[in-house]
Amino acid sequence: MTRTDNPQTHPAPSAPPAGPTATNERRVPDARRRPTGRDAPEGTLALAPILITPTKPLTPSHFKGLLWLDVLYKATAILRDTVYLTNRRTFDVSLQTVGFWAYMDARYPDEDYRHRSERWVGERYVEFHRDAPTLTLSPSAVAAYRARVERDGWVHAISDRVLDIWASHYRALNLYDPGLRRSEPLALTREGVLDELGRLGCLLDLRPLGGAVYVDLTEQGIPLRQLVDAGGVDNYLLSALRELLPMARSFRTVLLLSDEDLTADYVVIERVLARVGARAFRLSLGRVPLDGAVKASREGGWEAYLFERFLERYLPRRGEDVFRLGMRLYFVAGLGRTAGRGFCFDELDGAMSRAARLLDRFPPAADASQLEAVLRSQLAHHGNVDPYRLTSLLFANRPHPAAGVVLPLFL
Amino acid sequence: MTAPLDQAALRGYAERRLAASGSSVAAFLDGQADRDGAPAHRLAAIVVLKAFAPEPFVAGARAFVSRLPPALRADWYREFTRTIFLAGDPSRLGARFPFDEVAADGACAWLAPAPPARHEALRRLLKPLHTEGPFAPPPAPAALDRGGGGGRVLRLSVSAGGLRLEHYLVHLHHALSEATIEGHLRPDDRLELGHVTDFRAPPRAPAYVRVHHDVALAGRLRLYAVLEGPQRA
Numbered sequence: 001m002t003r004t005d006n007p008q009t010h011p012a013p014s015a016p017p018a019g020p021t022a023t024n025e026r027r028v029p030d031a032r033r034r035p036t037g038r039d040a041p042e043g044t045l046a047l048a049p050i051l052i053t054p055t056k057p058l059t060p061s062h063f064k065g066l067l068w069l070d071v072l073y074k075a076t077a078i079l080r081d082t083v084y085l086t087n088r089r090t091f092d093v094s095l096q097t098v099g100f101w102a103y104m105d106a107r108y109p110d111e112d113y114r115h116r117s118e119r120w121v122g123e124r125y126v127e128f129h130r131d132a133p134t135l136t137l138s139p140s141a142v143a144a145y146r147a148r149v150e151r152d153g154w155v156h157a158i159s160d161r162v163l164d165i166w167a168s169h170y171r172a173l174n175l176y177d178p179g180l181r182r183s184e185p186l187a188l189t190r191e192g193v194l195d196e197l198g199r200l201g202c203l204l205d206l207r208p209l210g211g212a213v214y215v216d217l218t219e220q221g222i223p224l225r226q227l228v229d230a231g232g233v234d235n236y237l238l239s240a241l242r243e244l245l246p247m248a249r250s251f252r253t254v255l256l257l258s259d260e261d262l263t264a265d266y267v268v269i270e271r272v273l274a275r276v277g278a279r280a281f282r283l284s285l286g287r288v289p290l291d292g293a294v295k296a297s298r299e300g301g302w303e304a305y306l307f308e309r310f311l312e313r314y315l316p317r318r319g320e321d322v323f324r325l326g327m328r329l330y331f332v333a334g335l336g337r338t339a340g341r342g343f344c345f346d347e348l349d350g351a352m353s354r355a356a357r358l359l360d361r362f363p364p365a366a367d368a369s370q371l372e373a374v375l376r377s378q379l380a381h382h383g384n385v386d387p388y389r390l391t392s393l394l395f396a397n398r399p400h401p402a403a404g405v406v407l408p409l410f411l
Numbered sequence: 412m413t414a415p416l417d418q419a420a421l422r423g424y425a426e427r428r429l430a431a432s433g434s435s436v437a438a439f440l441d442g443q444a445d446r447d448g449a450p451a452h453r454l455a456a457i458v459v460l461k462a463f464a465p466e467p468f469v470a471g472a473r474a475f476v477s478r479l480p481p482a483l484r485a486d487w488y489r490e491f492t493r494t495i496f497l498a499g500d501p502s503r504l505g506a507r508f509p510f511d512e513v514a515a516d517g518a519c520a521w522l523a524p525a526p527p528a529r530h531e532a533l534r535r536l537l538k539p540l541h542t543e544g545p546f547a548p549p550p551a552p553a554a555l556d557r558g559g560g561g562g563r564v565l566r567l568s569v570s571a572g573g574l575r576l577e578h579y580l581v582h583l584h585h586a587l588s589e590a591t592i593e594g595h596l597r598p599d600d601r602l603e604l605g606h607v608t609d610f611r612a613p614p615r616a617p618a619y620v621r622v623h624h625d626v627a628l629a630g631r632l633r634l635y636a637v638l639e640g641p642q643r644a
Contacts, residue, residue: 204461204498204499204500206461206498206540206542208462209462209463209542209546209576210542210543210544210546210575210576211498211540211541211542211543211576212498212538212541214498214538216499216500216503218499218500218503218504218536218537219503219504219506221507221536222536223535223536223537224498224499224536224537224538226538230541230542230543231543
């Protein structure tokens with residue numbers, strides 16, 4: 001299915017793309033990844049994380065999400081057909097991203113971003129959220145930016161720089177990259193989503209009255225969630241549905257990974273996808289408290305916890321393998337799923353030591369059937385490998401005897 | 412000799428209305444009649460709507476008020492016939508929230524006045540009605556029949572200039588409710604609904620007037636609705 005048409009004038013048909021190789025698919029290049037007979041009836045599992053907008057530094061909360069998803073994806077892909085969905089455009093088109101770009105152009109018009117650090121971008125991001133209410137960003141200017149993103153997949157130079165920096169972080173951690181820069185026209189237009197929701201019987205559209213538009217699942221006891229405000233501006237939930245609604249027809253099982261704070265929106269997405277006939281389920285992760293507080297990136301507080309600090313603290317002394325394993329041990333098993341445990345360098349140090357001992361004691365080895373058996377023993381209810389349980393096998397005081405065959409997934 | 416349409420005259424109307432129900436003048440002038448999130452005993456009716464057409468809305472409101480038990484009606488009248496408008500689709504809610512009245516077009520529905528706690532579950536599911544842009548009242552049919560054929564005709568004029576839909580509905584609904592409670596508008600009366608941008612001249616012999624705080628001008632009262640008649644059909 002080609003995507004050369006402007007989605008605004010040629011809305012994509014609602015029929016799914018032919019075959020399992022949908023345009024958003026990225027596979028683990030691993031010859032061992034061969035499904036057993038169990039795979040076929042369940043269909044492909046699609047992982048749909050919320051993308052992190054390239055307007056701020058990656059913080060421990062982000063790394064937690066990225067590392068959870070990395071372990072989940074690599075392990076699950078051994079057992080079944082798994083795709084890791086990604087499309088920059090879905091979230092770059094949001095007001096959060098575009099508003100920041102417009103602010104930077106207004107306040108730093110001739111800036112050359114090519115050598116700017118993550119820290120510098122983060123400081124501008126905090127500044128934007130602090131000062132933006134006092135700056136007049138005209139709605140039509142913001143709309144013009146959004147149109148450029150929508151139409152051309154345009155990325156502002158500051159975010160281009162951030163994506164470069166993130167690509168190098170991914171390499172350092174050997175995070176599977178489904179396509180950091182991948183940007184495709186959104187499968188449905190805004191009206192396409194609203195029409196589909198109307199057909200599914202879960203739309204409350206008050207535009208004829210001058211009001212807002214909501215996803216209406218009140219029949220199921222779920223509160224109204226706004227998609228378009230009374231002024232006609234749509235939000236990220238609508239963007240997410242533009243991308244995910246068609247996916248629900250292509251992939252029978254969709255795992256939605258999100259921040260705990262976005263649970264209400266993700267419950268709505270899950271229920272809407274279920275109406276389309278997909279099995280959708282959610283995995284929500286709590287943010288990582290820093291210095292005792294859970295904050296959004298825009299509030300700051302991350303300054304002492306940037307990736308550059310992890311690199312300088314561990315990479316020279318420990319080496320790449322220990323670093324990659326230690327980060328996963330800590331962020332997946334050490335911190336746990338919820339927002340209960342605060343970030344602590346001492347504990348991360350401990351995880352690095354544990355990683356070094358594991359690699360000494362269990363040299364990474366290849367044994368496809370043993371690996372598959374271990375992974376199957378850690379399957380979650382919905383058909384994905386539970387990353388917390390799998391990582392805990394390694395992080396335990398008495399590591400799993402087959403740790404050696406599992407370790408390659410963590411390096 | 413008709414009174415001029417000035418603040419003193421409007422205040423006079425307001426005070427007579429409050430006296431009729433035993434409501435507190437001070438509370439009214441203080442704006443408490445508008446306030447939400449009130450003490451636990453404050454009654455409010457609920458209207459859920461997804462669309463607005465004058466005929467079914469007016470008929471539904473009249474039926475709703477007529478059918479309230481007399482004691483509840485009197486209590487609600489004393490509480491300024493407080494009504495909360497929520498955006499929602501009655502057809503998706505009827506199983507969980509048995510409405511006391513549903514409009515003929517299914518676009519709006521009513522729940523009897525109750526203390527805030529009773530409506531909390533519904534209010535958590537829905538959103539307050541909020542619109543933007545000036546609301547232009549649809550050209551109302553000249554007559555909104557209520558059946559009954561009692562032979563009397565009354566005319567309700569509503570001033571909608573500069574109002575958002577949610578404000579317009581508040582005043583329209585108060586006018587219908589109170590005129591019904593006060594006995595000026597009976598179930599078998601025929602009602603005509605007309606709109607003006609603003610009232611230029613004071614009403615001559617109104618059966619009922621709706622005066623309230625001017626949403627645009629703090630500290631001033633505004634004439635929002637006038638019920639005139641009855642005339643013989």
